[in-house]
Amino acid sequence: MKELIDQLKKEADITETQALEAIRIIKEFAKRKFPVFGGAIDKLFDKYAPKQEDDFMD
Numbered sequence: 001m002k003e004l005i006d007q008l009k010k011e012a013d014i015t016e017t018q019a020l021e022a023i024r025i026i027k028e029f030a031k032r033k034f035p036v037f038g039g040a041i042d043k044l045f046d047k048y049a050p051k052q053e054d055d056f057m058d
Contacts, residue, residue, distance in 0.1 A: 001048035
C-alpha cells in the first residue's frame with residue numbers, strides 16, 4: 001500500500017492524507033460494484049494498509 005500511496009502523492013501531487021482518502025473511496029467503490037467480493041476486498045486492503053492507518057481504511 002505504501003507504494004500506491006507514494007505513487008498517488010507523486011503523480012497526482014496530493015498529500016498522504018488525500019492519497020489515503022482516495023484509496024478509501026476506491027475500496028468502497030469496489031465493494032459497492034462487486035458486493036460478492038466485499039470480504040476479499042476488505043482483506044486485501046487491510047493486509048496492505050499501513051498499520052497506523054488501519055482505522056482509517058475501515
